[in-house]
Amino acid sequence: MLRETLRAEAPLVHCLTNQVTVNFVANALLAAGASPAMTDHPAEAGDLASAAGALLINLGTPNESSLAAMRQATQAAERSNTPWVLDPVGAAALPLRREISLELMHHGPSVIRGNGSEILALAQAEARGHGVDTRHTAAEGVGAARHLLAQWSALGGVAISGSTDHLLGRGDGDAVDLFALTGGSAWQPRVTGTGCALGALVAAYLAISEDPMDAMLIAHAHAAAAAEQAETQAKGPGSFAMAWLDALDGVELEPFLLSRIDSGAQDRA
Amino acid sequence: MLRETLRAEAPLVHCLTNQVTVNFVANALLAAGASPAMTDHPAEAGDLASAAGALLINLGTPNESSLAAMRQATQAAERSNTPWVLDPVGAAALPLRREISLELMHHGPSVIRGNGSEILALAQAEARGHGVDTRHTAAEGVGAARHLLAQWSALGGVAISGSTDHLLGRGDGDAVDLFALTGGSAWQPRVTGTGCALGALVAAYLAISEDPMDAMLIAHAHAAAAAEQAETQAKGPGSFAMAWLDALDGVELEPFLLSRIDSGAQDRA
Amino acid sequence: MLRETLRAEAPLVHCLTNQVTVNFVANALLAAGASPAMTDHPAEAGDLASAAGALLINLGTPNESSLAAMRQATQAAERSNTPWVLDPVGAAALPLRREISLELMHHGPSVIRGNGSEILALAQAEARGHGVDTRHTAAEGVGAARHLLAQWSALGGVAISGSTDHLLGRGDGDAVDLFALTGGSAWQPRVTGTGCALGALVAAYLAISEDPMDAMLIAHAHAAAAAEQAETQAKGPGSFAMAWLDALDGVELEPFLLSRIDSGAQDRA
Numbered sequence: 113m114l115r116e117t118l119r120a121e122a123p124l125v126h127c128l129t130n131q132v133t134v135n136f137v138a139n140a141l142l143a144a145g146a147s148p149a150m151t152d153h154p155a156e157a158g159d160l161a162s163a164a165g166a167l168l169i170n171l172g173t174p175n176e177s178s179l180a181a182m183r184q185a186t187q188a189a190e191r192s193n194t195p196w197v198l199d200p201v202g203a204a205a206l207p208l209r210r211e212i213s214l215e216l217m218h219h220g221p222s223v224i225r226g227n228g229s230e231i232l233a234l235a236q237a238e239a240r241g242h243g244v245d246t247r248h249t250a251a252e253g254v255g256a257a258r259h260l261l262a263q264w265s266a267l268g269g270v271a272i273s274g275s276t277d278h279l280l281g282r283g284d285g286d287a288v289d290l291f292a293l294t295g296g297s298a299w300q301p302r303v304t305g306t307g308c309a310l311g312a313l314v315a316a317y318l319a320i321s322e323d324p325m326d327a328m329l330i331a332h333a334h335a336a337a338a339a340e341q342a343e344t345q346a347k348g349p350g351s352f353a354m355a356w357l358d359a360l361d362g363v364e365l366e367p368f369l370l371s372r373i374d375s376g377a378q379d380r381a
Numbered sequence: 382m383l384r385e386t387l388r389a390e391a392p393l394v395h396c397l398t399n400q401v402t403v404n405f406v407a408n409a410l411l412a413a414g415a416s417p418a419m420t421d422h423p424a425e426a427g428d429l430a431s432a433a434g435a436l437l438i439n440l441g442t443p444n445e446s447s448l449a450a451m452r453q454a455t456q457a458a459e460r461s462n463t464p465w466v467l468d469p470v471g472a473a474a475l476p477l478r479r480e481i482s483l484e485l486m487h488h489g490p491s492v493i494r495g496n497g498s499e500i501l502a503l504a505q506a507e508a509r510g511h512g513v514d515t516r517h518t519a520a521e522g523v524g525a526a527r528h529l530l531a532q533w534s535a536l537g538g539v540a541i542s543g544s545t546d547h548l549l550g551r552g553d554g555d556a557v558d559l560f561a562l563t564g565g566s567a568w569q570p571r572v573t574g575t576g577c578a579l580g581a582l583v584a585a586y587l588a589i590s591e592d593p594m595d596a597m598l599i600a601h602a603h604a605a606a607a608a609e610q611a612e613t614q615a616k617g618p619g620s621f622a623m624a625w626l627d628a629l630d631g632v633e634l635e636p637f638l639l640s641r642i643d644s645g646a647q648d649r650a
Numbered sequence: 651m652l653r654e655t656l657r658a659e660a661p662l663v664h665c666l667t668n669q670v671t672v673n674f675v676a677n678a679l680l681a682a683g684a685s686p687a688m689t690d691h692p693a694e695a696g697d698l699a700s701a702a703g704a705l706l707i708n709l710g711t712p713n714e715s716s717l718a719a720m721r722q723a724t725q726a727a728e729r730s731n732t733p734w735v736l737d738p739v740g741a742a743a744l745p746l747r748r749e750i751s752l753e754l755m756h757h758g759p760s761v762i763r764g765n766g767s768e769i770l771a772l773a774q775a776e777a778r779g780h781g782v783d784t785r786h787t788a789a790e791g792v793g794a795a796r797h798l799l800a801q802w803s804a805l806g807g808v809a810i811s812g813s814t815d816h817l818l819g820r821g822d823g824d825a826v827d828l829f830a831l832t833g834g835s836a837w838q839p840r841v842t843g844t845g846c847a848l849g850a851l852v853a854a855y856l857a858i859s860e861d862p863m864d865a866m867l868i869a870h871a872h873a874a875a876a877a878e879q880a881e882t883q884a885k886g887p888g889s890f891a892m893a894w895l896d897a898l899d900g901v902e903l904e905p906f907l908l909s910r911i912d913s914g915a916q917d918r919a
Contacts, residue, residue, distance in 0.1 A: 132403050132419045134670050138842040143887045148842070149740075150670045153712055156744050163743075174422055175446050177713050202418075205432075206425050302630070304407040304417065345885075347614075348627025349412045358886025361840070401672050401688045443691055444715050471687075474701075475694050571899070573676040573686070617896025618681045 130172025399441025668710025
């Protein structure tokens with residue numbers, strides 16, 4: 113099973129992420145069994161992305177130096193076939209994030225992970241749209257995710273987070289596989305970085321899995337199962353965050369996986 | 382009551398703050414019910430400050446990029462009438478912080494929040510003073526706070542943190558209202574970011590309140606009541622920090638507010 | 651005893667460290683009783699390093715601005731006789747870290763602290779070596795540490811972290827004192843920043859101790875004893891991190907110190 117493989121192989125996951133949640137993301141990766149590296153110097157980012165098992169690009173708090181590092185890292189990842197995840201934080205509200213996302217997408221992310229509004233923003237930006245609202249559900253982002261998969265041939269999957277997560281990957285021929293995954297805890301959006309950490313977990317599982325859908329499914333299940341276990345321990349958002357890290361290490365995934373994943377329709381795009 | 386309004390409206394609070402406590406500040410805002418955004422790219426800071434319900438400027442670890450963002454954000458806040466809080470961290474000891482503070486104060490902060498030495502430093506720097514000690518009590522900062530209110534007509538209030546917090550706002554005519562607030566926990570100065578988070582809470586309450594004194598009072602009471610509840614759970618500074626976040630979410634404020642606020646003298650300046 | 655002195659004097663420890671663990675390092679210093687300052691503006695770093703009781707340079711996530719600050723701070727520390735600790739994070743894998751380390755070492759660190767591979771990398775880089783593996787034990791770094799002590803006359807000690815920590819200092823004449831210290835918890839490498847915090851604790855104890863070996867020993871014992879106490883409370887890496895901060899404040903050191911330090915051979919180099 114992928115979870116045990118993650119612990120056994122402890123793949124190096126290079127994260128170019130935001131300063132708000134960089135500590136929490138590193139601790140989430142360690143708790144899940146991966147080896148995080150958060151170097152964001154432009155002179156180091158390319159080499160590290162080439163050496164890593166996977167790369168995470170999270171646009172939470174970009175600055176000119178970290179953007180230069182992201183360019184180096186995504187180019188190196190493309191050259192080295194390092195799978196990478198784009199988490200376009202803020203792309204729904206901030207034009208710069210959409211521009212950066214579209215630029216980096218030319219270097220072939222394996223998976224894009226975001227909320228419904230962010231996924232809609234990326235699809236609309238491509239069509240030069242404007243004024244995307246930030247309050248869409250994951251289900252509302254499904255059409256945009258299909259559009260992204262149709263337009264970007266190297267893209268392996270799109271994960272849309274929400275109260276029900278929607279995961280889209282490539283099926284046979286032009287088909288798109290769609291899975292919906294319920295579960296998790298209402299405390300998750302009350303702690304900064306639970307979404308960022310989920311993007312990092314997708315990257316970690318991509319490092320040990322050939323299939324983007326497998327990586328998205330196990331990462332989302334891992335995060336959600338840990339959240340449900342943490343909720344039983346939590347007295348508030350502070351203790352929830354701590355217990356979620358504990359549970360990323362200790363939670364049993366099999367019962368969760370059997371009960372919470374609904375295989376969606378395999379539609380022609 | 383303002384606290385329920387904060388949770389109901391979940392105002393966007395834009396924070397340009399330091400990298401040491403940015404995660405803790407975001408989590409404190411989320412725990413209290415606000416929506417934090419910590420973007421510090423100069424190209425985004427102005428738009429976000431205009432769109433936000435309130436802005437926090439915290440000088441903990443400035444760099445050239447974040448300073449450029451602070452300039453954009455405070456100018457945008459002034460144009461857009463976004464209320465904003467200045468937390469002049471380190472202004473007592475570091476000349477650069479005093480210079481930056483004085484520059485930004487021309488864009489009309491609603492509230493300045495700091496310890497006694499920082500408030501003294503801002504008042505003295507204005508008079509080209511030097512060598513301010515960093516060990517003043519909040520009470521020792523009251524004269525300096527009155528001076529700042531007299532000199533800066535757009536300034537709505539000054540909050541001085543200490544074992545007793547002193548809150549100064551504008552009364553009728555030239556009068557200055559003064560409130561003293563006791564309470565809190567001795568663990569607070571043993572955890573980095575409890576002061577930064579307090580500044581952010583003042584900003585959050587400014588987003589939903591017309592009156593700076595109301596915002597200062599409820600923010601300080603919220604932080605102090607949560608600290609007292611957290612202290613009952615804490616075995617040390619680590620568990621105190623976690624329990625404080627829990628308590629920002631769950632603590633009852635009414636009993637605290639009734640017992641701990643002393644209305645000070647309403648003096649002519 | 652040094653631990654009580656640390657709490658009584660609460661020395662200012664200036665840390666130029668990485669953005670991943672800067673919050674955890676500040677909280678660890680506060681828990682142990684020191685006064686952290688994490689300013690990394692190049693215009694402030696020199697003054698603060700001169701005023702501080704000790705300085706920590708940690709190379710976890712360097713950028714051009716923080717590197718400029720590190721240059722200012724180490725030069726000021728050298729001029730002001732402020733003791734300082736170099737933590738060459740990543741020096742084993744990343745050439746830029748080795749270059750920076752060697753440049754800064756000309757300003758006379760009191761102690762270098764790292765894992766076995768990092769210490770080997772610094773010694774080999776000096777000899778223009780390449781390709782250092784990152785999986786060495788602390789014991790494997792001892793020869794390299796002796797080499798560093800022989801080459802850099804101002805260097806007072808080298809601390810090599812591992813399942814058994816190896817601490818090397820200057821003895822009589824050309825002799826090198828070697829101590830091995832067992833203990834700690836297997837959770838430590840599962841939480842980001844426990845090593846960074848250990849480097850900061852060495853700096854804190856250097857601020858109140860003339861002797862580098864004393865500072866290294868008490869810092870490592872403090873961290874390890876706290877880790878053992880935290881392990882008894884921990885349900886996973888999240889609760890371990892919290893409990894470790896609690897224990898840095900509350901743990902009893904004397905029993906640990908009596909049982910876990912083995913005085914090594916005092917060999918001629």
